[in-house]
Amino acid sequence: MTYPRTESGKREILFNAFDMNCVVHQSPGLWRHPEDRAREYNTIGYWTEVAQILERGLFDGLFIADVLGPYDVFGSNPEAALRSGAQIPLQDPFLLVSAMAAVTKNLGFGITAGTAYEHPYPFSRRLGTLDHLTGGRVGWNVVTGYLPSAAQNMGQDDQMEHDRRYDHADEYLDVVYKLLEGSWEDDAVLADKASGVFTDPTKVHRIEHHGEFFKTPGIGVVEPSPQRTPVIYQAGASSRGRAFAGKHAEAVFINPPTKELAKASVAKIRASVAEAGRDPYSVRIFAMQTIVTGEDNAAAQAKYEDLTRYIDAEGGLVLMSGWMGIDLSQFDLDQPIGDVKSNAIQSTVETFQKASGREDEVWTVRQLAEWVGVGGFGPVIIGDGPTAAQQLIEWQEETDVDGFNLAYHITPGTFEDVVEHVVPELQRLGRYKTEYAPGTLRNKLFGAGDHLPAEHHGAQFQLRRKG
Structure with missing residues (x-):
C-alpha cells in the first residue's frame, strides 16, 4: 500500500475538518466575532450546513473531537472554562452524524469516543448502527481520556495509570472487533418471506470473550454493516500510544506546531505500524493546521489581525x-x-x-x-490560496503527512474560505482530488475495499467472507 495519488500522479493531500460539538473548540474568544456562528452548535441546521460546505470542497471527513468532563485544571475548578466557553457546554458528537449523512453522499465522519466509561457491548451497537445509516462513512477516533474530571464524575478517584489505560483499550477494541467482525456471517440475514426466516441462527455466533476487563459471551445484535468495523482513528503521541496506533489505527491525528516535530512524529508512527507487521503507509496521518486565507495575502493578514482582537x-x-x-x-x-x-x-x-x-x-x-487563541496548539498558515496551498505542499513533502485536520477560527467561515481559495489551487497543482472515490470511507481513504485488511489486528476476528 502507498499514499494516495491524484490523476496527475502526484501525492494527494487529504483534508478533514476539525470540529467539536461546542462553542469553543480550539480558538477561545472567537465565538464573539460578528461572522462566527459557533453559538448555533446546538442546532441541526448548523451541522447540516457545515457538512454540505465540506462535501462541496471534497473534504475526506469531518473529525469531531470530544471530551467527557470540564477543563478544570486551571484554578482547580471549571469556572474559567465556563466563563470562556472553552469546550463547555459540550454535547454528544454521535447524535450529529445521521442528520449530516442525510444531506451528503460522500463525506466521512470521524467520531471521538473513549474506552474508559462505556461498555463495548452497547458501544459496538452504536458504531454498527451509524455505519448502516451512513452507508459506511463512519470512523471511530479511539481515546482513552486525559481529564481527571471525567473519571471523577464517573465515580472514580482518577483515571487509570497512562499505560494501563491502553491495556484496557486494547481489550476494549478486541471485544468490538469480535462483535462486529466475528459474530454474524455475511449471509446470515436471509429475509426470506416465503419461509418466514429473517436470520439463519446457525450463522450467528457467540463471541465468548472472557478477558481481564470484560466478559462478553453472547452474540452481537447488529447485522453486518458496510464496513463492519468503522475506520479506526487514534491520536496518542506517547510511546505506548504509538504502539496502540501501530496495532489498531488506520488514521492518526497529530498536532505538532512545527515541521521538525511533525516529521519526527510521523516517522515514529510509521515505524510503530511496521513493528506491528503492517505496511507503514496503511495508516493515513493527519496533522493539525489552521488556515487564515482571503483574496490576496494582504486580505488574509488583515483577517488574522482582526481575529486577534477577539482572543480570550x-x-x-x-x-x-x-x-x-x-x-x-x-x-x-x-x-x-x-x-x-x-x-x-x-x-x-x-x-x-x-x-x-x-x-x-x-x-x-x-x-x-x-x-x-487562533488555532489552538497547532500551526497557523496566513495567506491567499496559492500561498496556503504551497505551504501545505511543503508540510507534506517535508514531514510525510498524508493530510491535515483543519481547525476553524470562525465557523463555518474558515471552511468556506478553504473551499473557495485553497482547494481550487491545490487542484490546479494536481495535489487534491477533483471527485470522490466510490464506496465506503475506508475504500475512499485506501482504495482497497470496505473491510479491515488482512494484516490488521482486527482481521483475525473476521468470519470467512463469501466468495
Missing part, C-alpha cells in the same frame, strides 16, 4: 492547563516565561517561539495564551 487569554490558558496538566492560573499574565519553573511550560514555549519565528523574544504567560 484566560480561555487559552484553560485549554493549555488541561492539555499540559499544569495550573497556569498561578502565574501572572505578564510574567516572563523564563521566571516560570516548569520544564513542560518552558519546552512548550520554545516550540511556539520556533513555530512563530520569534525565538529571540522574551515571552510572557499572556503571549502563550494569545498564541493558542
Whole structure:
C-alpha cells in the first residue's frame, strides 16, 4: 500500500475538518466575532450546513473531537472554562452524524469516543448502527481520556495509570472487533418471506470473550454493516500510544506546531505500524493546521489581525492547563516565561517561539495564551490560496503527512474560505482530488475495499467472507 495519488500522479493531500460539538473548540474568544456562528452548535441546521460546505470542497471527513468532563485544571475548578466557553457546554458528537449523512453522499465522519466509561457491548451497537445509516462513512477516533474530571464524575478517584489505560483499550477494541467482525456471517440475514426466516441462527455466533476487563459471551445484535468495523482513528503521541496506533489505527491525528516535530512524529508512527507487521503507509496521518486565507495575502493578514482582537487569554490558558496538566492560573499574565519553573511550560514555549519565528523574544504567560487563541496548539498558515496551498505542499513533502485536520477560527467561515481559495489551487497543482472515490470511507481513504485488511489486528476476528 502507498499514499494516495491524484490523476496527475502526484501525492494527494487529504483534508478533514476539525470540529467539536461546542462553542469553543480550539480558538477561545472567537465565538464573539460578528461572522462566527459557533453559538448555533446546538442546532441541526448548523451541522447540516457545515457538512454540505465540506462535501462541496471534497473534504475526506469531518473529525469531531470530544471530551467527557470540564477543563478544570486551571484554578482547580471549571469556572474559567465556563466563563470562556472553552469546550463547555459540550454535547454528544454521535447524535450529529445521521442528520449530516442525510444531506451528503460522500463525506466521512470521524467520531471521538473513549474506552474508559462505556461498555463495548452497547458501544459496538452504536458504531454498527451509524455505519448502516451512513452507508459506511463512519470512523471511530479511539481515546482513552486525559481529564481527571471525567473519571471523577464517573465515580472514580482518577483515571487509570497512562499505560494501563491502553491495556484496557486494547481489550476494549478486541471485544468490538469480535462483535462486529466475528459474530454474524455475511449471509446470515436471509429475509426470506416465503419461509418466514429473517436470520439463519446457525450463522450467528457467540463471541465468548472472557478477558481481564470484560466478559462478553453472547452474540452481537447488529447485522453486518458496510464496513463492519468503522475506520479506526487514534491520536496518542506517547510511546505506548504509538504502539496502540501501530496495532489498531488506520488514521492518526497529530498536532505538532512545527515541521521538525511533525516529521519526527510521523516517522515514529510509521515505524510503530511496521513493528506491528503492517505496511507503514496503511495508516493515513493527519496533522493539525489552521488556515487564515482571503483574496490576496494582504486580505488574509488583515483577517488574522482582526481575529486577534477577539482572543480570550484566560480561555487559552484553560485549554493549555488541561492539555499540559499544569495550573497556569498561578502565574501572572505578564510574567516572563523564563521566571516560570516548569520544564513542560518552558519546552512548550520554545516550540511556539520556533513555530512563530520569534525565538529571540522574551515571552510572557499572556503571549502563550494569545498564541493558542487562533488555532489552538497547532500551526497557523496566513495567506491567499496559492500561498496556503504551497505551504501545505511543503508540510507534506517535508514531514510525510498524508493530510491535515483543519481547525476553524470562525465557523463555518474558515471552511468556506478553504473551499473557495485553497482547494481550487491545490487542484490546479494536481495535489487534491477533483471527485470522490466510490464506496465506503475506508475504500475512499485506501482504495482497497470496505473491510479491515488482512494484516490488521482486527482481521483475525473476521468470519470467512463469501466468495
